[in-house]
Amino acid sequence: MLSLHAVNHFYGNQHTLWNIDLELASGECTCLIGLPGTGKTTLVNCITGHQPIESGSMIWQQTGSLPCDLMPLSPVRRTTLGIGYVPQDKRIFSQLSVEENLLIALKAAGESSGTVSPEIYALFPSLYALRQLKGGALTEDDRYQLALACAMVTRPQLLILDEPTRGVGHAFIHRLGDLLLRLNREIGLTILLAEQQLPFIQRVADRFCLLHRGRNVAQGGVAQLDEQMIKAWMTPESGL
Structure with a gap:
């Protein structure tokens, strides 16, 4: 690969x-x-x-x-x-909601669907309950989950x-x-x-x-x- x-x-x-x-x-x-x-x-x-x-x-x-x-x-x-990537600093938008972060990740990768796939929330079920919460209000564990979900929304091969x-x-x-x-x-x-x-x-x-x-x-x-x-x-x- x-x-x-x-x-x-x-x-x-x-x-x-x-x-x-x-x-x-x-x-x-x-x-x-x-x-x-x-x-x-x-x-x-x-x-x-x-x-x-x-x-x-x-x-x-x-x-x-x-x-x-x-x-x-x-x-x-x-x-x-x-190629999906989660850096050490996570690089999420603290003033945007969980769902807005995911939508921006989709748009940045050229995806125009405008909706987060249910598969993402199936992989990260705790994020679904937090989807309207701002990134800055998340725990460190949930911030990492969000960064990982942002990498996964584009369905990477690597x-x-x-x-x-x-x-x-x-x-x-x-x-x-x-x-x-x-x-x-x-x-x-x-x-x-x-x-x-x-x-x-x-x-x-x-x-x-x-x-x-x-x-x-x-x-x-x-x-x-x-x-x-x-x-x-x-x-x-x-x-x-």
């Missing part, structure tokens, strides 16, 4: 991503894992088009369609292709979540895990997470890509993410 080859990124003169290779297969859940500052969010922003890459390639291909080069496409165009467990409650993390498993394994949605909470990763992901200082140092099935690897790359004193 998405193939990254030799992706390099710079912030000014700082080389932040070094020759990243990543393959996202249709129907799998893949996790970008690593300590804070290792390049997870930067790589996500490169995929969504919010950061440019210096060199390399990003090729998008859906079943039955020709390959598409993502490089020249804007973030909005990538959304219309089928859903990207940046640090989804950050700042939400333990009970919501469990419900979020249930939802991602349903989306991935029952509906077949391809998912990419940038995350560092290992129990959550091991519960929901099929594959991992481990970043360290902007480099991809390991990848494979989640079962390969053993204690030796975690100790080597996921402790603050890691210097390998």
